[in-house]
Amino acid sequence: MKTMRLSFKALFGSWFNSLVTAVMLALLAWIVPQLWSWALSGATWIAQSKTGCAAGGACWAFVGAKLKLFLYGNYPAEQEWRVHLALAVVVASLAGCVLDERRKGRWLLMLMASVPVGAVLLAGGILGLVPVRTSEWGGLMLNLVLAFVAVLVSIPAGIALAFARLSKSRTISWAATVFIEFWRAVPLLAVLFMGVVMLPLFLPKGVSVDNLMRAMIVLVLFTSAYMAEVFRGALQDIPTGQTEAAAALGLRKPQVALLILLPQAMRIAVPGIVNIMVDLFKDTSLVSIVGLFDLTGVAAQSVKDPAWLGLSTEAYVFAAMLFFVWCLLMSLSGQLMERRLNSRFSGR
Amino acid sequence: MQDIGAGAPWRPSRRFALKLAGVVALALFLAWLGHNVAENMAQRGMHFSFDFLHDPFGVDISFHILPWQLGQSHGYALLVALVNTLFTAAIAILLASALGLLLGLMRLSGNPLASGASYAGIECVRNVPLLTQIIFLYIGALQLLPPARASIVLGPDIYLNVRGLFVPVPEWGWSWAVWPVAALSVLALLRAQWRQRVPAALLAAALATLFFAFAASWNRPVLRGFGFSGGWLLTPELLAVWIGVSVYVSAFIAEIVRSTIGGVAKGQREAAASLGLKWHQEMFLVILPQALRAMIPPLTNQYLNVVKATTLGAAVAFPEVVQVFARSIMNQTGRSVEIMLMILTIYVGLNLILASLMNAWNRRLEIPGR
Incomplete structure (x- = not known):
């Protein structure tokens, strides 16, 4: 009874509040039934082509028919186990890092090693694996590959840049600052264009890299600059006493950085890193503008099938839902990690 | 950042040598990139010039605020x-x-x-x-x-x-309807003594614009x-x-x-x-x-x-x-x-x-x- 009275007060406490409630109710009453009938009650789940779909409702049969395209792009269907295996390696080493605290170092090494292992698995060409050209990679898989590699490489790069920017040497600090501020000032799309068009010019004669590699290099450089700022903030948050105490113990500069500053900075940097990861994962969608077929790119490709013409709403809603789930997973696991770290160190 | 090396046993000469090496390495790397660009551009018969800015542009621009005609530079x-x-x-x-x-x-x-x-x-x-x-x-x-x-x-x-x-849109175009508001707002933000009166100044500017806008003929x-x-x-x-x-x-x-x-x-x-x-x-x-x-x-x-x-x-x-x-x-x-x-x-x-x-x-x- 008390809760009812409280909720009544929260909803209709004053005339303004009642007005807000009325407006919100009207909005919900307008949107929810429409959404319900389009997405669920009026939707078609099984059909062979667009003609089999009921008008006025969503045609989810189309998403079912194109599911492989959304997930793997044009990756050969009989080779999909390689994608699953690579994903399993990554997930296993990530889970190991979080769950098996005592052998964390070993799991971290495995995580690092999963980049070359995953690259061999996905690209093939050796060990009897059928080669798969990177132009056939696509869909959600491509977004995950791009984001995973960019995050993994940009964390050490960002740490190095942060130390360089905070260095007492003016030259080093200046060089790092220019690099970081340049990448933070330019739009990702502009530098992606630059990577695709101009990167070949920067490479020595005879060396060429494919489009995926070019986008990857740009994403790594771009993310490193943002990571560097997160780590710089974290390093500056550590009390000066820590460095002084370490110096008093006779530790050398690199030892202070690696053993005293870095472990503490890592903990402070966790929320920032998670934010960058989520942003980066969303930003990988931009590669579709420079000619790669990520989730957004395959969504555009899928609606060109003559059997399923004009179903772009379904295609983009499904792509958005996939993005949403992964971003939410990332933020939630980030919050979990933050809470665990905080509870462990709160007694300090 | 804090002073890491307060008591660390680093001799200045070694530090200087390291720093010099770093700077030289960076300079060499940049020079290498520049050399690659020059070589690649020469190989593809490209030369560096901004002459193309004067050439006519053959694609229409579907939305523009400045006047635009096909074939301008x-x-x-x-x-x-x-x-x-x-x-x-x-x-x-x-x-x-x-x-x-x-x-x-x-x-x-x-x-x-x-x-x-x-x-x-x-x-x-x-x-x-x-x-x-x-x-x-x-x-x-x-x-x-x-x-x-x-x-x-x-x-x-x-x-x-x-x-x-x-x-x-107002008949006389955008310029006069937008500029007084913009000018007054910028002035109001910049002048310290106006700061207190920003809302008042903005309101007056908005009212004046509305008045003129309604008085003007509309397209x-x-x-x-x-x-x-x-x-x-x-x-x-x-x-x-x-x-x-x-x-x-x-x-x-x-x-x-x-x-x-x-x-x-x-x-x-x-x-x-x-x-x-x-x-x-x-x-x-x-x-x-x-x-x-x-x-x-x-x-x-x-x-x-x-x-x-x-x-x-x-x-x-x-x-x-x-x-x-x-x-x-x-x-x-x-x-x-x-x-x-x-x-x-x-x-x-x-x-x-x-x-x-x-x-x-x-x-x-x-x-x-x-």
Whole structure:
């Protein structure tokens, strides 16, 4: 009874509040039934082509028919186990890092090693694996590959840049600052264009890299600059006493950085890193503008099938839902990690 | 950073040698990159020059604020595109700020329906890429609108159809209607002694504009045959970028509004309540002015993001800088190095200008001596 009275007060406490409630109710009453009938009650789940779909409702049969395209792009269907295996390696080493605290170092090494292992698995060409050209990679898989590699490489790069920017040497600090501020000032799309068009010019004669590699290099450089700022903030948050105490113990500069500053900075940097990861994962969608077929790119490709013409709403809603789930997973696991770290160190 | 090496046994000579080695390595690396570029350009028969800026541009620009005719120079096309970028960024910043404030206040309100709806909306928008949202808006919403004959009427002389949003414009063009407001607002922001009177000055300027605008004759969109003539057309591409960027950034601004208002000391709220101020008085006279101070640095970042996000117009072929310059003109001329240099310079410059403007505003609002 008390809760009812409280909720009544929260909803209709004053005339303004009642007005807000009325407006919100009207909005919900307008949107929810429409959404319900389009997405669920009026939707078609099984059909062979667009003609089999009921008008006025969503045609989810189309998403079912194109599911492989959304997930793997044009990756050969009989080779999909390689994608699953690579994903399993990554997930296993990530889970190991979080769950098996005592052998964390070993799991971290495995995580690092999963980049070359995953690259061999996905690209093939050796060990009897059928080669798969990177132009056939696509869909959600491509977004995950791009984001995973960019995050993994940009964390050490960002740490190095942060130390360089905070260095007492003016030259080093200046060089790092220019690099970081340049990448933070330019739009990702502009530098992606630059990577695709101009990167070949920067490479020595005879060396060429494919489009995926070019986008990857740009994403790594771009993310490193943002990571560097997160780590710089974290390093500056550590009390000066820590460095002084370490110096008093006779530790050398690199030892202070690696053993005293870095472990503490890592903990402070966790929320920032998670934010960058989520942003980066969303930003990988931009590669579709420079000619790669990520989730957004395959969504555009899928609606060109003559059997399923004009179903772009379904295609983009499904792509958005996939993005949403992964971003939410990332933020939630980030919050979990933050809470665990905080509870462990709160007694300090 | 702290002094790491206070007691570390490093001899200055070794330190100097290391530093020198680092600088030499960096210089060599840059020289190597430069050498590669020169060699590659020579091999492909490219030479470095900006002559192409004078050549005529053979692609039409579908939305422009500056006058534009087919065949004007590449350099002028860049200027037209830059003005488009600035215009889009400006209207997106306005809409995103208003929406963000609304969503943030809804989130803070005690009404569970309002705060729940705001929370759900913010989470949905924040966790989906902006690009997907813009393309969805463009293909999944704006292209499904009715044709001109069955336009949706949004207000007097405002029509929405598949060709875009038609709005009336004052007969004498935009210049005089916009400039007095802009000039007065800038003056009001810059002059210290006007600071107290900013709201009054803005209101007066707005009223004056409205008066003149209503007194002037309007160029109204009129349905003729299968289309509209007259008025001003906001193309679907512009609408997709404008609405998409504004909604996306407003979710982040709402979070900023929420956290900074939550950061205002509780005593302020209680003091305002004990003075008998109403909710809106408390919010707009006591809380928001204080929260604004903490809001400016994160808000600056979001505004810079808006400028950068307008580049996504390239996905729906909205003629902004990247679309016109990095795609159309690059395809026509193949001048990749020059064009990329110019684009990067433009964005770094825009970033610096906007950041220093916001910093100046920040300094004005700072409490002296704190």
